[in-house]
Amino acid sequence: MANLKIGGMILRSLFKKPATQMYPVIPKEWKERTRGRIEIDIDDCIFCGICARKCPTDAITVNRTAKTWTIERMGCVQCSCCVDVCPKSCLNNVAGYTSPDVVKIVDTFTKAEETPQVEEALKSDAVSVPEATGAE
Ligand code: SF4
Numbered sequence: 001m002a003n004l005k006i007g008g009m010i011l012r013s014l015f016k017k018p019a020t021q022m023y024p025v026i027p028k029e030w031k032e033r034t035r036g037r038i039e040i041d042i043d044d045c046i047f048c049g050i051c052a053r054k055c056p057t058d059a060i061t062v063n064r065t066a067k068t069w070t071i072e073r074m075g076c077v078q079c080s081c082c083v084d085v086c087p088k089s090c091l092n093n094v095a096g097y098t099s100p101d102v103v104k105i106v107d108t109f110t111k112a113e114e115t116p117q118v119e120e121a122l123k124s125d126a127v128s129v130p131e132a133t134g135a136e
């Protein structure tokens, strides 16, 4: 009787869709609201440091002088608190996780320096300046 049951299970499993996915051969499709990783539009950041102060795990470091924004990926718990408090709305919790690694991943984004000429032009609004490409 048990053999019949097992035989039936084997036959069924032969014709069933696999329960697992051939990752990474078949890329994962993320749900729209997946909390994957925090990304920053560094060009819009004003280095106010609110995100770093509100982060419950101290995963963010902001250096106003060096114009850098750093996140320790393994320290982030994807709570989105930083996204909610950013006054410039330049943080996003995007779908898709950071790649696995054997070391703690720390990502640093640096705001590109604007040349004095560009700064002058921006002040006078005389020319339109193309958007900078952003973070490293
Ligand atoms: S809260 Fe927003 S603007 Fe302020 S440092 Fe963080 S990312 Fe930049």
Ligand code: SF4
Binding pocket: 038, 054, 055, 056, 057, 058, 059, 060, 071, 075, 076, 077, 078, 079, 080, 081, 082, 083
């Ligand atoms: S999502 Fe939460 S844990 Fe991650 S960096 Fe933002 S505030 Fe910190």
